[in-house]
Amino acid sequence: MSLLAMALLAGAAQIDVTPTWWPVIVNCFFLERQVSQVEQPIHAKALVLQRGTEKLALVVVDSCMMPRELIDQAKKMAAAATGIAEARMMISATHTHMAPAAMSCLGSRVDEKYAAWLPGKIAEAIGEANRKLAPARAGSFAVEDSDHTHVRQFFYRRDKMQLDPFGERSVHANMHPGYENPDMTLPTGPKDPTLTLLAVESSDGRPLALLANYAMHYFNSKPISSDYFGEFARQFTRRIGAGADYVVMLSQGVSGDLMWMDYARPQKKELTLETYTRGLVDSAEKAFRAIRYESAPKLRMAEVEEEFERRRPGAARLAWARQLMAEMNGREPRNQPEVYAREQIHIEQQPKRKLKLQVLAVGDLGVAAWPNEVFSISGLKLRERTGFSKLMNVTLANGAEGYIPPAELHPFGGYTTWPAKTASLETGAEARIVARLEEMLAAMRKPRRPAGSKRGYWPLEELGPTQGMSWTGLHAFGVPGRQGRGVYLSGGGLRMDALGEEFSLSYWRWPVATRQWEEVIVEQRQGKRTVQAGGKTVEEGPARRGLVLKGFEGAVDEIRRRP
Secondary structure, X not given: OOOOOOOEEEEEEEEXXXXXXXXXXXXXXXXXXXXXXXXXXXXXXXEEEEEOOEEEEEEEEOOOOOOHHHHHHHHHHHHHHHOOXXXXXXXEEOOOXXXXXXXXXXXXXXXXXXXXXXXXXXXXXXXXXXXXXXEEEEEEEEEEOOOOOEEOEEEEOHHHOEEOOOOOEEEOEEEOOOOOOOOEEEEOOOOOOEEEEEEEEEOOOOEEEEEEEEOOOOOOOOOOOOHHHHHHHHHHHHHHOOOOOOEEEEEEOOOOOEEOOOOOOOOOOOOOHHHHHHHHHHHHHHHHHOOOOEOOOOEEEEEEEEEEEEOOOOHHHHHHHHHHHHHHOOOXXXXXXXXXXXXXXXXXXXXXXXXXXXXXXXXXXXEEEOOOEOOHHHHHHHHHHXXXXXXXXXXXXXXXOOEOOOHHHHHHOOHHHOOOOOOOEOOOHHHHHHHHHHHHHHHHOOOOOOOOOOOOEEOXXXXXXXXXOEEEOOEEEEEEOOOOEEEEEEXXXXXXXXXXOOEEEEEEEEEOOOOOOEEEEEEEEOOEEEEEEOOEEEEEEEOOOOEEEEEEEEEEEEEEEOO
């Protein structure tokens, strides 16, 4: 094949998907809302890339979430019009909470008229982008922006656990605790502050399209609105002086546990949508100016389908749900228990779901497409293991199958674990999805070799269990540590056996009672064990096997052998 035939072709387009009739249902809050006004127009935006026989369509839609069935219909329509294979299309939602209800979730019905109309508009965007294919260049860049996203889920003290919608005191971690809430302890995991850009320009250097990705849930503007995703597009287009036909897509990253509020610090002066977005555009512009373009980047894409069980209600919960539904007598839910009662019935009727998982590569940029709301720890696992120098995690892509917290966070309870269409997959779903996406990316580029730990030093930076350690009870990885990451324990424990009969080691702990880091030194010599914490002896007794922590509430970090 000639060099000319292997050059990159690209086309981009956006189609207005704002409803033209009123009222419409808006979902993505606990209860249903209906609106009859437009704050900002919303769009379906498409980028088509072709190199040789490989052709891809990447689409971002201003929607809170779209079910796989709707997206599959749009792909089928677009494939018939363009010839692009359905398995070579990635369609994702921005997750604006200010768009018409393309699917039912929690207490909201789907807006049937809008959901029937939207697939054709998505297909129209793909078709228009395909018609605009022309010689182009593409490049990517990633920067860290820690100022505009923060972990929104925190652990609560064990004596301050809250009630769930089922009447049980199970909520040991939850979203939006409020600024500096004394009942909360630490964030439940790390954040992903990476802003990643894929930029496309014409062969003569004219900006054509930008696919950006950032992990921040939504800002919360007025409906109908594209929220900060649309504001980012408007500001960035002006910032670089691009024309009116420039297509800017900001996709949703691994923000299942992230938001713009920093609850660990005092509340700052209230931001506006415009000022918040301006700061993010500042970071995006720096990355954009550093991009180096290729005229023939490699294009690859792969897709698999996996079936998952849902966490079905037990007999007692199902009976509770049916009783509550009978009392509702066909009306819409008015509170959380009624919302979750209806969701239990739905899960029982649909106990399994098939998910589409995708990966793709444009040059040295890798992209993983998740049909879920994903915690940052999951995206970081994939990024730290992949062989790609840059990895973009696009969530709510090709479906909307709910939150997938890591298995160790499920026992802490909270909104992201309450069984519903928005959080119903099996407890091990996160690990299965991470493993399959990692496998698919590895087939495109050799994965990195793990850095490992220095002998006799365990920094606990891993986002999962460290070799040689076993964790019991309630625990969570990737929480803020003394210097980097640590492990949270809430009455849980740690065991390390392979230390020998005599040893000396230290570790750092952050007890909830003091909220201060203190060093703990464990000495085991000549059949005796001594433990010091904060410079004081807290335990003396006979030697026993290894290091054992039990019943601790707080964080642990940096275990190391001492001379």
